[in-house]
Amino acid sequence: MTGTSRRIIGYVAACLASAIVGSGLTAGTLVLLYQGALPTPSAQQEPTSTPAPTLPPQEVITKIVPGDNAVVPIAEKAMPSIVGIRVTDGTTGPFATTDEGSGIVVWADGYILTNNHVVENVFDTNGELITGATIDVYVQNRADAYPATVVGRDARTDLALLKIDATDLTPAEFGDSDRLVVGELAVAIGNPGGLQFMGSVTSGIISGLNREIVFEDGTTMKLIQTDAAVNPGNSGGALLNAAGLVIGVNSSGLNKTTYEGVNFAIPSNLAMSIASDLKEHKYVTGRPWLGVTVLSDAQYASLRNGQGWPDGIYVNSVLADGPAYTAGLRKDDVITAMQGVPVPDLASFKDRLALLKPGDTVAFRVYRTSTGEYDTIKVTLQEKKN
Numbered sequence: 001m002t003g004t005s006r007r008i009i010g011y012v013a014a015c016l017a018s019a020i021v022g023s024g025l026t027a028g029t030l031v032l033l034y035q036g037a038l039p040t041p042s043a044q045q046e047p048t049s050t051p052a053p054t055l056p057p058q059e060v061i062t063k064i065v066p067g068d069n070a071v072v073p074i075a076e077k078a079m080p081s082i083v084g085i086r087v088t089d090g091t092t093g094p095f096a097t098t099d100e101g102s103g104i105v106v107w108a109d110g111y112i113l114t115n116n117h118v119v120e121n122v123f124d125t126n127g128e129l130i131t132g133a134t135i136d137v138y139v140q141n142r143a144d145a146y147p148a149t150v151v152g153r154d155a156r157t158d159l160a161l162l163k164i165d166a167t168d169l170t171p172a173e174f175g176d177s178d179r180l181v182v183g184e185l186a187v188a189i190g191n192p193g194g195l196q197f198m199g200s201v202t203s204g205i206i207s208g209l210n211r212e213i214v215f216e217d218g219t220t221m222k223l224i225q226t227d228a229a230v231n232p233g234n235s236g237g238a239l240l241n242a243a244g245l246v247i248g249v250n251s252s253g254l255n256k257t258t259y260e261g262v263n264f265a266i267p268s269n270l271a272m273s274i275a276s277d278l279k280e281h282k283y284v285t286g287r288p289w290l291g292v293t294v295l296s297d298a299q300y301a302s303l304r305n306g307q308g309w310p311d312g313i314y315v316n317s318v319l320a321d322g323p324a325y326t327a328g329l330r331k332d333d334v335i336t337a338m339q340g341v342p343v344p345d346l347a348s349f350k351d352r353l354a355l356l357k358p359g360d361t362v363a364f365r366v367y368r369t370s371t372g373e374y375d376t377i378k379v380t381l382q383e384k385k386n
Contacts, residue, residue: 070242071185080140081105085114085137086138089122101190102234103137103237104236110166114160115159116153117251119150119160120160140198153278157274159266174247182205187203187241188234188265189238190234190237193233204229205227211225230252249271250265281385290322292318294335295313300312310367327380332368333367340363357381
């Protein structure tokens with residue numbers, strides 16, 4: 001019997017004795033229990049002791065040898081390409097706000113990709129930078145911050161491209177997100193909680209692909225799901241594969257669940273397509289523009305309560321220089337169908353619109369709340385440039 005086994009039996013015996021005494025049983029009962037559990041040597045034979053076996057010495061690992069952890073070379077390769085971002089709104093006093101996030105160097109001459117929600121709070125409703133607001137970029141192992149300008153932003157994909165005055169940055173290498181498989185290694189690098197923890201590394205796996213997330217405005221995105229930790233401040237950082245290639249842009253702002261270990265990243269193929277468009281055109285090309293704002297389904301349901309208006313999309317405003325206004329669409333109209341196909345809710349409306357391209361002419365069936373009559377309006381879509 002080993003020393004460990006003896007200790008376990010001794011511990012059990014002590015606990016058993018305590019339980020028996022505590023329950024009011026007699027000592028004789030205790031002896032009988034021991035006799036049933038352990039053999040007793042005969043009166044004619046002296047008990048002998050068996051020496052404990054000699055155990056071989058155990059090797060103690062005191063350090064991690066480089067190469068033992070697959071995450072180490074991934075982090076070493078990608079770390080110089082991950083930056084910190086600090087955004088201040090330009091106000092002073094108790095109402096001043098500062099936001100911090102992460103970014104990825106995509107081109108060596110100063111182009112940084114991040115999430116739109118990291119920087120959007122310092123822009124007004126016209127898309128102009130608020131007076132006094134600043135965006136600063138912090139590069140690994142460099143003491144001074146770089147003032148940044150915003151080249152372009154895309155709210156639909158939650159991406160933004162920044163530019164700093166630098167020419168010697170280390171750009172990240174991007175992988176093909178279309179070739180990902182569930183279960184492969186995933187490593188996240190960013191700044192959880194802000195610049196205080198800049199360059200933090202977490203790891204996990206690819207938990208799912210093409211996870212469709214629906215936002216409040218009806219916009220949908222297909223994202224990478226991972227259990228690698230992605231916290232506030234990680235937004236804009238990199239999700240990497242086993243080769244150290246960026247296969248996603250992490251976004252804590254897209255985490256629409258409260259479940260532990262369920263995090264999302266924007267696929268790298270989509271992210272680089274958006275970044276290239278923003279660099280060249282300052283907007284995402286090829287998107288059709290109608291030139292209206294509409295109410296959410298819930299807002300319209302509340303507004304039309306008891307009015308007898310049909311299912312559809314309520315036009316809240318029409319831009320004077322947009323294609324919808326030119327064609328005759330007006331505020332308070334309700335769009336009920338596109339090309340003869342009903343659009344009873346915002347999701348179906350956006351799905352139909354996404355199938356179109358600039359230059360397409362679309363027939364809208366419209367209910368005029370001002371007159372209670374229906375009309376058909378043909379609109380030639382333009383390209384959305386902001």
